[in-house]
Amino acid sequence: MSGTNLPAPVGPVSVGEILRQGRNLLISNPSFQKWAASFPLTRLLAERQSNALFDLCSGFVYSQILLASVRLDLFTKLSGGPRTTAALAEDLGLSVDATQRLLRATTSLNLTDELEGGRYTLGELGAAMLANPSIAGFVEHHALLYKDLTDPVDLLKGKAQTELSGFWPYAKSGETAQPEAYARYSELMSQSQTLISEDILDAFQPSTPRSWLDLGGGEGVFAAALGEFAPQIEVTMMDLPPVAARARVALQTRGMSSRVKVLDGDFFTDPLPQGSSVVSLIRILHDHDDDQVRALLARIHAATEPGATLLIAEPMAGGRGADRVADAYFNFYLLAMGRGRGRSVKELTDLLTAAGFADIRPLESRRPMLASILVAQRV
Numbered sequence: 317m318s319g320t321n322l323p324a325p326v327g328p329v330s331v332g333e334i335l336r337q338g339r340n341l342l343i344s345n346p347s348f349q350k351w352a353a354s355f356p357l358t359r360l361l362a363e364r365q366s367n368a369l370f371d372l373c374s375g376f377v378y379s380q381i382l383l384a385s386v387r388l389d390l391f392t393k394l395s396g397g398p399r400t401t402a403a404l405a406e407d408l409g410l411s412v413d414a415t416q417r418l419l420r421a422t423t424s425l426n427l428t429d430e431l432e433g434g435r436y437t438l439g440e441l442g443a444a445m446l447a448n449p450s451i452a453g454f455v456e457h458h459a460l461l462y463k464d465l466t467d468p469v470d471l472l473k474g475k476a477q478t479e480l481s482g483f484w485p486y487a488k489s490g491e492t493a494q495p496e497a498y499a500r501y502s503e504l505m506s507q508s509q510t511l512i513s514e515d516i517l518d519a520f521q522p523s524t525p526r527s528w529l530d531l532g533g534g535e536g537v538f539a540a541a542l543g544e545f546a547p548q549i550e551v552t553m554m555d556l557p558p559v560a561a562r563a564r565v566a567l568q569t570r571g572m573s574s575r576v577k578v579l580d581g582d583f584f585t586d587p588l589p590q591g592s593s594v595v596s597l598i599r600i601l602h603d604h605d606d607d608q609v610r611a612l613l614a615r616i617h618a619a620t621e622p623g624a625t626l627l628i629a630e631p632m633a634g635g636r637g638a639d640r641v642a643d644a645y646f647n648f649y650l651l652a653m654g655r656g657r658g659r660s661v662k663e664l665t666d667l668l669t670a671a672g673f674a675d676i677r678p679l680e681s682r683r684p685m686l687a688s689i690l691v692a693q694r695v
Contacts, residue, residue, distance in 0.1 A: 343365075379455075381422060382425070382455055383458075388410075390404075391442045393408070394428065394438045395438065398435040398436060399435060399437075400433070400434055400436075404419070427445070449507070450507035453508075454504070457483075457504055460479040464476060464478040465648065465652070478654065480649070481654040483653075484603075484653055484654075506534055506537050506566075509535075510541070511686055512599070515681050515683055515686065515689070516538070516627070516689060518682060519679040519680055520627060522542065522545070522546045522594065524593075525549055525594045526593050527549065527594075528542060528549050528552070528596065529553070529592035529595045530553040530554070531588075531616075532583065532600045534559060536566050539572075540567055540572040547575070551575060551576045552589055553576060554578075554579040554583060557581075560578050560581075584608065584612060584615075590619050591619075592619070592620060593625065594625045594627060597612075597626070597627070597629070597630075598630070599630045600628075601659070602642075602656050602659065603653070605655050605657070613667060614671050614672075616694075617673070621694065622695055623693060624694040625694075627689065628689070628690045628691075629687040629689045629690075630687050631646050631686070632658065632661055633659055633660040634660045641685040661688070661690060668692045672694065672695055673692035676693075677690070679691060
């Protein structure tokens with residue numbers, strides 16, 4: 317990979333492209349790399365570049381250090397304050413040497429901090445793990461994804477039989493899954509839905525809508541949050557029968573069963589409730605291919621009146637603070653799942669416009685890596 321034989325440019329070439337090509341020729345030259353690493357004015361930049369490249373190579377190792385920490389419940393065991401390596405070793409069921417190895421690794425990743433006297437406490441990211449318990453569920457869940465990524469080239473060529481396509485029961489068209497399959501993915505989605513619900517209700521203040529329909533509402537986390545936030549709104553959610561059954565139980569536990577109406581149904585084939593003021597699709601569209609998205613948007617258009625609002629919340633490609641999440645993580649995750657893809661605001665805008673929606677605009681989201689927010693008006 318010397319970088320000296322680059323293909324001839326295709327199409328119009330801008331000044332920026334010429335400069336970028338020159339930069340790449342320079343950086344890919346081993347002699348320049350050696351010089352940059354020793355020259356005082358470029359040494360810091362070269363070191364930063366090397367570290368970034370090494371992080372790409374080591375990402376899987378880092379993820380497994382985090383997985384070990386989750387499975388050993390390390391962060392909870394440090395939540396009470398600093399502890400010695402020996403005390404932690406006994407609590408973790410590891411040797412002192414293995415515990416020291418783990419703690420040095422977690423400290424390098426800012427999950428723990430080393431203190432004087434051979435003691436360790438939570439680092440910034442370890443404390444954040446405690447504040448967001450849903451992350452631990454996703455860390456465990458990623459074991460399936462990593463199996464599917466064992467040969468990423470086979471995955472890209474469509475040759476791989478994936479674990480994730482079995483985890484998400486709706487990913488295989490025409491197949492009926494067992495109830496436990498719906499339970500697994502419903503629990504996983506619910507774990508992170510609370511944060512997304514907060515962000516949506518911060519960005520979109522539902523003061524005037526009379527009725528709100530949440531399609532693919534899972535176990536009703538968002539519907540319950542909406543019902544508590546805006547008691548004047550009639551809230552309805554719809555999901556597949558096994559999921560809807562779980563939602564009724566969860567809503568009853570939260571004391572919200574009288575505030576949220578739960579409908580059984582497949583939003584691609586079953587009739588949608590008519591006349592909702594707002595329809596929300598929260599982490600729904602990126603799970604589906606373009607033809608299915610077009611069909612769903614057309615069905616929502618037919619079920620609503622002019623002036624109704626459609627709200628879409630999901631990680632979006634090219635978004636601020638979400639480019640790695642949507643373009644790298646979710647695109648490969650959905651590839652392993654067997655369908656769907658991350659879309660940019662422009663791609664979603666084009667789909668919405670074609671379906672008969674207008675006044676399409678993004679809203680500010682506190683955590684775009686979890687979900688960017690787009691609203692549109694039915695015309």
